[in-house]
Amino acid sequence: METINKHNYEAYFLDFTESNLSESDEQELIRFLAKNPSLKNELNNFEQFKIAPSDIKYTKKKELIKKTQAQHFEITEFEYLCVASIENDINETEKYQLKAELRNTKKQKAFEIFIETKLQANSDIRYLLKDVLRRKYFVLKHRIIVSIASAAAVLLFFIFGENMFLNSNNEKIIQPIAYKQNIIKPKNNISKISKTKLYDKNHTQQEQTSVIHNQTIKNSANNVLAFEDSEPRSNTDLYKELTVSIPEMKSGALISNIHNNIAINYTPTSVAVNYDEPQKSTQDQFWKYAEKGVHIWKKLTKDDVELKNEYAKNGSINEVNFIASNFQFRKTFNRK
């Protein structure tokens, strides 16, 4: 440190009054004053101007303090009970506790304000662009296709189309034919009638024939007939064969519907066989395909359209229900 002299002694005096001098500096200052006694008074003046610390305090500290989150959310027990009550999140003990608290008028008023914190949605605020959100194109497409085309098609079919549809295959379907067979010789107590129908490649009826073999024994007791099997005799590609077994029966017995749609009328001299071509299978098949088609359509478009078939025990369709978004149609089949 530099030595105290007449050019820098004031700095030393100031440090001395503020007790900032080291011990060695203090000793040097004392030695300096001993050499310059006239400066002692000046040092005394420094000491006199030293200001004592004040005890004045700022009283509005609280207003300056920023609240922490925890201080913000300090919820009193009463407040908790009020909110719990509004939120319907209160148990019996808490209810009792709240009731007790609400005897205080001030708290009663506070609770009333809590009730007012329940918000009500303003129903005047509406989203006005709903049309933009709706899937118009698809709905239109759906309406056109399903509600008009499908509906019209199905309705037309219900009214006219079924016959039209089936008639279009008329050439391929053999019309019902009644057969009459004369009895030649009864064989045993089991009667048998065989029919063979022959079709060409185009499914048109080409030939129908019935050949009876081995008619030998007459059952005198029961007068029951026997007809042996027939054979398809044609070099055609397709054929169907029908074999009907008739149990024991007496003269004049009438057996109907013993095999699908065949009626047999037996007399001692003849057997009449009424054979109906099973048109319904074609019809049932159509509706089964229609049902599948509509189901696929529904899957593809995700739309409300359905075709439900109701089946009888024998597998034939009793009723058809077509359900679209805008209408419904039902067709019942009266089958004998």
Place this chain on the structure above:
Amino acid sequence: MTINEYNKSVEAYSDHIYRFILKNIKNENTAQDIVQDSYEKLWVNRKPVYFTKVKSYLFTTAYRTMIDIIRKQKRVSLTDDYSVFETHEENDYSDINEVLHAAIEKLPEIQRSVILLRDYEGYSYKEIADITNLNESQVKVYIYRARVYLKNYIGKIENLV
């Protein structure tokens, strides 16, 4: 979900979602965009969404889209700190409802969302938790805090009046 159900959801919930978003962000155009965006997402994902869950799906989507937009715009801090939202305005309210809605605007974002879902839509804590991606306890705490804040706000205004 079928097209029909989708269109039903437009009728049934678009107003609700719009109100909820508008109350949160106070911007009609953005609110409309968010509603449209939510329904677009629903349309794209309609197959696995059941009609019974569609409202929740829409609110969840709308809420998350809104949060994304807010974050991008950095208009509102997503904190639970009132100091950000406390502004001093002239209080010129004609009824308690106005006071209440003014108070809602001053709530922190997350508290505002949960209380709107609770009161406007009547959602349970669990449902709100699913929509906002919080847990049930957090939802409950936010709702309690929001109610106390609203009560204090209304109380102050009533005292001033």
